[in-house]
Amino acid sequence: AQRVTQPEKLLSVFKGAPVELKCNYSYSGSPELFWYVQYSRQRLQLLLRHISRESIKGFTADLNKGETSFHLKKPFAQEEDSAMYYCAREEGTALIFGKGTTLSVSS
């Protein structure tokens, strides 16, 4: 069974539209959850982690334990947000990643 599920392979939106990238996880307890982003020709990098409760580049993610979800949201998408986004959770001492969602923002 998948431990981190990202149901959408591709999400296409117009500039200025709201964005929600979905992530569900399988775990009982209090997981440590992350979003990583990979822009074209750049390294995979940390976007945010739920424990820090930060807003990075306008993105936020709220942990919903009842729905076991950690969806990534941004109210107004920008073209520079186009990238591959991975949701990840801790399992033991390593991170397990979802399959990723490609976000495409067009003008």
Added chain:
Amino acid sequence: DGGITQSPKYLFRKEGQNVTLSCEQNLNHDAMYWYRQDPGQGLRLIYYSQIVNDFQKGDIAEGYSVSREKKESFPLTVTSAQKNPTAFYLCASSTPQGALNYGYTFGSGTRLTVV
């Protein structure tokens, strides 16, 4: 300039040969990881190491081997037993899990092609 370096960027291997991918970090991180990235599959964990001279298998360790003789280095060997080795390989390192700045730092990857 602190970071994590993977080499080479591109690697070609003949079937039946072993090949070793290099990963070096100067971030003073204790933990290091190897992932395989395939289209539509995301990142899958191959091996990881929390400390020198110790490492654990990840989800897809078969056909791979690693060593961790130095804190800075975590080489990955793709053996001839790996049935489908053509892929993009990512190395990462991290601070301890309880650290305020906990998170992975990734290398730029090695693309391995079996010819």
